[in-house]
Amino acid sequence: MLRTVQITKDGSATIAIPDMQVTYHSHHGAVQESRHVFINAGLMHQRHRLEIEVFEMGLGTGLNALLTFEMALAQPFTVRYTSIEKFPLRANEWSEIDYSEYIKIPDTKACLNALHESTWHEWHRWHAKFSLYKIMGSLLEVQLPANTYHVIYFDAFAPTAQPELWSIAVFATCFNALASGGCLVTYCSKGVVRRAMESVGFLVEKLPGPPGKREMVRAIKP
Ligand SMILES: C[S@@+](CC[C@H](N)C(=O)[O-])C[C@H]1O[C@@H](n2cnc3c(N)ncnc32)[C@H](O)[C@@H]1O
Incomplete structure (x- = not known):
């Protein structure tokens, strides 16, 4: 499947899949959207915790992971970040992406490369404040531990493109x-x-x- 790098309105890059008519982020601004939806409305909602367990649906470019690392460096909490991806980007795709202008962490591009090159299914301690675990697989098949995560970044393609991911069964898995x-x-x-x-x-x-x-939307488990 053809995937191409596109520049969004805030200047930051995203990936487009022309055959599916989808992009990985809003064309109004990739970094702007990710900060607003996932970091500010999700991660920061849980900032009262000392250690935040994040689960991301769809690692994609790795943008949400890098923005989370940036916030963990600036805040008192530490983050354990788990992300699932069924169709990982290839090296020739992620190597074209650079968020250095937008994310203030030491050597953003090297972090993005390390994120994509790191092995699947084991923890990687990047920093005292941030560890990463990547699952290669489908959200439709994964067994997630119960009562574990504090934030889920639900970043699937739109319901029109992937209706099976927006089902009651998938939300029940997330709730659990x-x-x-x-x-x-x-x-x-x-x-x-x-x-x-x-x-x-x-x-x-x-x-x-x-x-x-x-x-x-922000959906809370009571
Ligand atoms: C909207 S993009 C996510 C963008 C990503 N969070 C980022 O910051 O670049 C959706 C992602 O979900 C992945 N995906 C699609 N179907 C999936 C499935 N069944 N299980 C896991 N990941 C899936 C896609 O390959 C894509 O990377």
Whole structure:
């Protein structure tokens, strides 16, 4: 499948899959969207914890992971970051991407390269504040530990492109994997998606979306 690097409106890069008519981030701004939806509405919602367990659906470019590392360096909490990916980017794809202008961590490009080159299915301690675990596999098949994660970054392609990932069964898996008080955040606020979340027990709130999008969702496990 052809994947190409595209520049979004804030200047940061994303990946496009023309055949599926999807991009990995909003064309209004990749970094802007990720910070708004996943870091500010998700990770920071859990900032009262000393150690935050993050689970990401869709590692993709690694942008959310790098932004999370950046925030962990600036905040009192440490992060253990687990991410699942079914279709990892190839080296010729991720090597074209550079978020150095946007993310303030020591040697952003080297971190992005290390993220993609690191082995799957084992923990990598990048720093005292941040460890990474990558799962190569499908969210539809993975067995996640119960009551473990404090934040789930639900960053699947849109329901129109991948309806099977926005199902009641998948949200039940996420609900079960979250600790009490944990939250799932996503850029999609469609009514059918919110109702699927509510049907498995989530308390769903609509929040203002990033530029170009009216609303986003944060779903909390009571
Ligand atoms: C919207 S993109 C995620 C972007 C990513 N979070 C980033 O910051 O670049 C969706 C990602 O989910 C992955 N994906 C698609 N189907 C999947 C599945 N069934 N299980 C796990 N990952 C999947 C895609 O390959 C893609 O990387």
